[in-house]
Amino acid sequence: MKIETELLKGAAPVVVLEVLSRGQMYGYELSKAIEQRSGEVLTLGKGTLYPLLYNLEAKKLVTSQWDFKTANRKRKYYSITSKGKEYLAKQKEQIKNLYTGLDLVFGGAIRLA
Amino acid sequence: MKIETELLKGAAPVVVLEVLSRGQMYGYELSKAIEQRSGEVLTLGKGTLYPLLYNLEAKKLVTSQWDFKTANRKRKYYSITSKGKEYLAKQKEQIKNLYTGLDLVFGGAIRLA
DNA sequence: TACAATAGTATGTAATACAAACTATGCGAT
DNA sequence: ATCGCATAGTTTGTATTACATACTATTGTA
Numbered sequence: 136m137k138i139e140t141e142l143l144k145g146a147a148p149v150v151v152l153e154v155l156s157r158g159q160m161y162g163y164e165l166s167k168a169i170e171q172r173s174g175e176v177l178t179l180g181k182g183t184l185y186p187l188l189y190n191l192e193a194k195k196l197v198t199s200q201w202d203f204k205t206a207n208r209k210r211k212y213y214s215i216t217s218k219g220k221e222y223l224a225k226q227k228e229q230i231k232n233l234y235t236g237l238d239l240v241f242g243g244a245i246r247l248a
Numbered sequence: 249m250k251i252e253t254e255l256l257k258g259a260a261p262v263v264v265l266e267v268l269s270r271g272q273m274y275g276y277e278l279s280k281a282i283e284q285r286s287g288e289v290l291t292l293g294k295g296t297l298y299p300l301l302y303n304l305e306a307k308k309l310v311t312s313q314w315d316f317k318t319a320n321r322k323r324k325y326y327s328i329t330s331k332g333k334e335y336l337a338k339q340k341e342q343i344k345n346l347y348t349g350l351d352l353v354f355g356g357a358i359r360l361a
Numbered sequence: 362t363a364c365a366a367t368a369g370t371a372t373g374t375a376a377t378a379c380a381a382a383c384t385a386t387g388c389g390a391t
Numbered sequence: 392a393t394c395g396c397a398t399a400g401t402t403t404g405t406a407t408t409a410c411a412t413a414c415t416a417t418t419g420t421a
Contacts, residue, residue: 144258144377144408146346150353163368169353176349183409185369190408208368208417231358233259234347236289238360240263240282245344247351247359260378276399296378298400303377321386321399 147179148187148196149230152215152223155197161210162188188213196222260292261300261309262343265328265336268310274323275301301326309335 154160154168166184169177179187191197196219202210215223238246267273267281279297282290292300304310309332315323328336351359 146350147409150350153353161368163366173349173353176345177353180410181369182371182411186371187408189370206368206418210368227354227357230350230354231360232289234358235360236286237259237263237343240266240286240290241340241343244340245347247344247348258377274399276397293379294400295380295402299402300377302401319387319399323399 146230147183148191149223149226150177151179151184151187151191152196152219152226155213155215156220156223159212159214161202161212163210165213191219195219259343260296261304262336262339263290264292264297264300264304265309265332265339268326268328269333269336272325272327274315274325276323278326304332308332 150169150173151165154165154172160168162181162185165188166179166181169179188197188199192199192213195216197213197215199211199213202212263282263286264278267278267285273281275294275298278301279292279294282292301310301312305312305326308329310326310328312324312326315325347358
């Protein structure tokens with residue numbers, strides 16, 4: 136089940152940070168993890184994910200370091216920073232609030248079972 | 249409580265259509281209705297709402313007609329079309345799916361009480 | 362050896378939410 | 392009476408973002 140692009144907007148960085156908050160990952164791994172952990176509902180193309188990661192790094196919400204040893208292939212591992220954790224907590228609240236508002240407008244029609 | 253702009257993206261047209269599905273409204277009225285019905289959580293600035301309405305009209309999801317009689321002030325009333333109702337139903341499902349995915353990723357942390 | 366999966370980067374595009382500036386009317390308080 | 396606020400709608404310019412696409416490269420397997 137794929138979510139229409141526009142709806143995912145804004146939520147994408149929060150999802151990335153949430154997954155990274157459980158341990159460091161490299162880009163490709165992250166991409167697969169998001170799909171799996173969301174029950175195949177959320178998918179981020181690499182054209183979305185990598186620029187998103189550069190952006191999060193520029194904001195110091197994540198840090199990265201290359202790993203050339205673990206695999207023969209080069210991998211860039213991303214970790215969430217303490218600043219990123221703070222941001223994540225705030226954004227989770229925001230998402231909950233948004234959902235609360237939508238639930239009111241839609242009269243419970245989008246509420247999870 | 250104001251939701252950070254990016255999170256609302258994509259959900260805005262669905263909210264507008266949902267409110268219009270309960271009866272026609274003019275722009276300003278719609279703007280206030282969205283605030284009230286969402287428990288002051290969702291706010292759409294007029295710089296967002298009006299262009300959004302033009303866009304929905306161009307897609308034939310809503311229709312509009314001027315009213316110069318009811319009030320001395322000119323008002324443009326918007327109504328949802330049958331095409332709009334179909335679209336609304338689909339989008340509501342999408343939003344529900346999105347939250348299902350987010351709920352899985354966040355492990356229930358954004359679930360409503 | 363050909364192919365699929367893995368791994369990351371770069372570029373260009375479309376959509377959209379917003380602020381701000383603009384025009385204009387109606388109404389209540391000073 | 393007039394000043395300011397709420398109402399009512401439009402237009403313009405900006406920033407963000409998610410995406411497709413194309414590109415470089417390696418690894419494992421059929």
